[in-house]
Amino acid sequence: MNLDNIRIVLVNTSHPGNIGGVARAMKNMGLSRLYLVAPRQFPDEQASWRAASAGDVLDAAVVTATLDEAIADCQFVVGTSARGRRIPWPLQDPRSCARRMASASATEQVAVLFGREDRGLTNEELQLCNLHLNIPTSADYSSLNLAMAVQVVCYELRMLLDAGQLPASEDDEWDAPFATRDNMERFYQHLEQTLVDVEFLDPAAPRQLMTRLRRLYSRVRLDEMELNILRGILTETQKWVRKAQPQDVSGASGAEDYTPKTK
Incomplete structure (x- = not known):
């Protein structure tokens, strides 16, 4: 997996604070490529404040006028979707989808699209994707903050990257032998x-x-x-x-x- 080949794309984000929150979530997990498609307010002090120590991710963010520009050079595109579609599309949960993205990122440019805070991605935008990603939530309250949604996806990618470095069991790095x-x-x-x-x-x-x-x-x-x-x-x-x-x-x-x- 090559995290440098994976970009997070935010479409028409309305609140600049959410952009900052996304930047922070990305940096926590080691991702750095942020694309902003026609954001309502950016750059903005609220974005910088929410980003905390991830200001470098914000500073390097690529702002485009259209989604086509943001993903023009990508070979594998994933769109986050919270609802079913009339015409079924390949759909996976974040863990399964992360494995697909990790594999593709070794040699390809990968984009993960996140839509507007109030209504997500449009059908037309989702039709540009190779795969749809749905984050399971409680039926009682399924709304996720934008930065939270990005964090979930980035976390699954991070877990795959660190899989070989983490202890296989809770006892692997114990500091004393177990009692006979x-x-x-x-x-x-x-x-x-x-x-x-x-x-x-x-x-x-x-x-x-x-x-x-x-x-x-x-x-x-x-x-x-x-x-x-x-x-x-x-x-x-x-x-x-x-x-x-x-x-x-x-x-x-x-x-x-x-x-x-x-x-």
Whole structure:
């Protein structure tokens, strides 16, 4: 994918603030080519203010009088559409459409068209497109701000670009090895003895307490550092229990002494 070959085209934008918002959304995701077809107000201070640190995208924006001028050199054109058409046209969601655009952008010029804030693109403008893109929304409120719509499309392109750099799972870049089964069993024994020491667990009527605690910690997948922290807490708890007991029974619990190996 070549983001430099993908342009965002805004048609007859009525509010300059929306142009600035679009510029900011584009820069967030690494796109820089903005085309403005007959904007109502541009350049404008509101556009610059809304763009925040994306002023360079605004400064480089290409303003054209007609849509034909904006897409004349493009080989693949996508039009955003919020409603069904009498004559069906190839239609995809942003994720599927992003894959098509990414593939085309490797060797072709790609344009993504966004229409007017109040009524979108006309039928004639949509007929200039190779593909229509529809952003799924709730039926209760389907109206999207222009910058939001651009952000959704640019985000899907960004995700494709960064796909190989992101961790494949939430555990790929963990900072400590996960606890072994043997160490987990030692932790459960330590936990059970501590709960007995603080009189939270009655050995004569344990019910299902330890089973439920095993289920709880199994869902989490503790790493060795986290396990050390928990066992350290248990050890300190047992020390306070022993201090509170009469001297002649202070060692009666027989609990395993444990020194946490935390950094």
